Amino acid sequence: MYCQATSLLVLILVKASICDNILSVDQHDVTLKLHESKTVYIIVPNNFTTINQGSLNLLIQHSDIASINLTNIELSSLFPGENVPISIQANGAGKTDVYSNSTQNLANTEDVYFRVTVYKAKGLGTLSTIIGWIYFVAWSVSFYPQAYINWKRKSVIGLNFDFLSLNILGFILYSVFNLGLYFIPEIRAEYSARYPRGLNPVQVNDIFFAVHAVILTGFTIIQCFIYDRADQRVSITARVILSVFGIFIIISAFIAYFNVIHWLDFLYYCSYVKLTITLIKYIPQAFMNYRRKSTSGWSIGNILLDFTGGTLSMLQMILNAYNYDDWVSIFGDPTKFGLGLFSVAFDIFFMFQHYLFYRHSRYEDK
Known part of the structure; x- marks a missing residue:
């Protein structure tokens, strides 16, 4: 004793x-x-x-x-x-x-x-910050031209429903990732334990952009139920893809609930699905434009703003890589830069469709 x-x-x-x-x-x-x-x-x-x-x-x-x-x-x-x-x-x-x-x-x-x-230079840091705010605004505003053109035409003919369904799921998952990592104390504690000296990657503007994107995309989907849509509907292929993503997310949430994986890992899985959606979401709209030989009903304003945001995003990454001699952030882990480049490539293709390939379309805006 x-x-x-x-x-x-x-x-x-x-x-x-x-x-x-x-x-x-x-x-x-x-x-x-x-x-x-x-x-x-x-x-x-x-x-x-x-x-x-x-x-x-x-x-x-x-x-x-x-x-x-x-x-x-x-x-x-x-x-x-x-x-x-x-x-x-x-x-x-x-x-x-x-x-x-x-x-x-x-x-x-x-x-x-x-x-x-x-x-290397303070001016480059300031320029990078300015560019960051410009592309943030461009991406945020890019959702409005499509909603406006739908309202003006009282029609959503020409707007691909597969694109919308993939887009809304992607932004919902992106919002879940940002909101969870920013607001939930348990998940923030998991992140701090895993990366003791790391900074939380989610900022307030990330949350605003993601939630704003969900709201505007949801509003556009509501327009699809109100305005003339002819025989357009979500394709079987898109439904299968959405079902696979949905089952994957549900299973991930289930095993996180029973502590097989951490909730932080669940959020990462959500972000991986979002990245996958970003790679494929433009394909249905591009194919629809090709099949109709027209971009009528598909807002070029959306594309121009998205192109502006994507281009400036990559420019910011290049400036930061030069200023901090951090080229590994681009070439060592090319995911973000590659996704931006992929989106910009699709934007350029859409501009070719609108201004060159189908500029004399037989389809008329209603």
């Missing part, structure tokens, strides 16, 4: 010491221009207990991008309430992490890390 009480007392004292010795930094994200320097401070808590031995080691992921003036700190030299300066020098454009470990278990150094981003 005495031994157990002694062990418990030691355990309590150790935990108390660790709680007293939590080191941190004053900032986790550091942005510098090439060849600039900046100081980050390691914060020693006021209740810090002096540790007689052991050291804090600072490790840098890519020394060719940034270097620091201090890589080893003796814990015995730290004083309660002290701020220890760490000078960071930007050596090359790019992104790198500085993290730490300790040779003393009584020092908690999990919060001693920071991300360093080095850029």
Whole structure:
């Protein structure tokens, strides 16, 4: 009994010491221009207990991008309430992490890390931000021309229903991904546990775009029930594809509910289906235009705005890759860039259909 009480007392004292010795930094994200320097401070808590031995080691992921003036700190030299300066020098454009470990278990150094981003020109960063807002607006507004032309014609003849059905499912899943990762605490905790030093990839504008897209696409679908649609309907092929996607999502949700996979994985599965839909959703409309030898009823305004958004999105990626010397984001993981390029290619094809191939269409706008 005495031994157990002694062990418990030691355990309590150790935990108390660790709680007293939590080191941190004053900032986790550091942005510098090439060849600039900046100081980050390691914060020693006021209740810090002096540790007689052991050291804090600072490790840098890519020394060719940034270097620091201090890589080893003796814990015995730290004083309660002290701020220890760490000078960071930007050596090359790019992104790198500085993290730490300790040779003393009584020092908690999990919060001693920071991300360093080095850029070549500040003007390119500003230009990238402006381009980002322009393509965000272009993509958001791109849903309105089709709704307007449907209202003006009081007809949806020429608008492919397969495209609409795939589009609404894709944007619903995109909304689920964004809303879940941004608002649900349990999923955010899963993301933080999986990527301890990662930033949440979902921003408020991502949520606005996705939800706005669902609303406008849903409104366009309602127009299909109100206005003249002739004999148009969702094809059997599209229904099969939608059913396969639906079954996959339901099964994924089911196994996530029973903890076979994490809910974060379920959200990723939703995003994968959205990416797949992006690859195939334009095909039915392009084939319908070809079969009718007309683009009547299919808004070219939608295409021009989508082309603007897609082109500027890729331009932003190229500018950022150059400014941060991060070409791996394009060539090492080409999914986003490839999807943008694929969408722009379809937009160009639609423009050829509208302005060249079928400019003398026999179909008349009603």
